[in-house]
Amino acid sequence: MWFDAWGDLGRVLAVGASAYVALVVLLRVSGKRTLAKLNAFDLVVTVALGSTLATILLSSDVSWAEGALALVLLVGLQLVVAWTTTRWPASRRVLTSAPTLLLWRGEVREEALRTQRVSPSELRQAVRASGAGDVSRVGAVVLESDGSLSVVPESSLGDASALADVPGAARRGRPGHRRA
Template identity: 35%
Template sequence: MFIDNTWLDIALRGVILSAAATIWIVMLIRINGLRSLSKMTNFDFVMTIALGSLLAGAAQASDWQGFGQAMVAMLGLFIVQYGTARLRKASDTVEAAMQNAPVFLMRDGQFLEDALRATRVARSDLVAKLREANVLDLKQVRAVVLETTGDVSVLHGDVLDEILVENVKRI
């Protein structure tokens, strides 16, 4: 692609290809929408990781063919994400097949030991998440949920609207 493999050539190639690939990703996000890099589902998380890997591959490409292949693969990821989002929205069966259910780790101030064991979440990690959420009294914890993305949501206060936990699984 460039003239030789001197350190200057390699550095310039890395900078130029990184910039071009980053601009390409930004354009794809603008077309596909902000949802593109959300972490709302496990599929979104995989998409973000794969996109980063493809960006690194594009930045290290030694020829136009390798660079182009990485750019087309990025486009393919966005197309697949768009299509799967449409399918999930249209069909509960597809939604159930693609998405794990969130799981209660705590409910009404009580640790759910079976759920902690089944999800392989250490009690000490859960306590750290409670501290992060500024929980001062376990009796105030209405629910702790391991979300489908692996995030932990801590719901605490005086009242919990059940709509917030209607699809959460109890183990």
């Protein structure tokens, strides 16, 4: 179908504009964390918000009030998860994945690659994207909880205190260097 009725187009314009305004207000009130891609839950909320907005826009079976309530629910649940994980470290371990050390001081951790299903070529790609051309000059590569790869050059590793929350990294630092 190319066209049904002018009323349908008017509904999309009216409901779409008001749903968009509602979403923008919710996102401003809830803060930057709502759309940050810090972990899998954040990604799910971002995708769900987009899907909900599309449903509000295109489905005449969903009223604006129902759609707005769905947006409020998603943002509210995201705030509860964020609040919980920032206040109780044990809940963070349950709800989010820990970062994984994939490379340490130029040595690839093959078992970590296998466990995390990251190929050596993906690891090298991240190293290249960081501007490094020599894996032996990389201090660490970490698979973060959001799925991104962080590359720390050997020259920037310092005491490796930025890796304090990466399992296995704290006991891999230079002798005599203290961990934060």
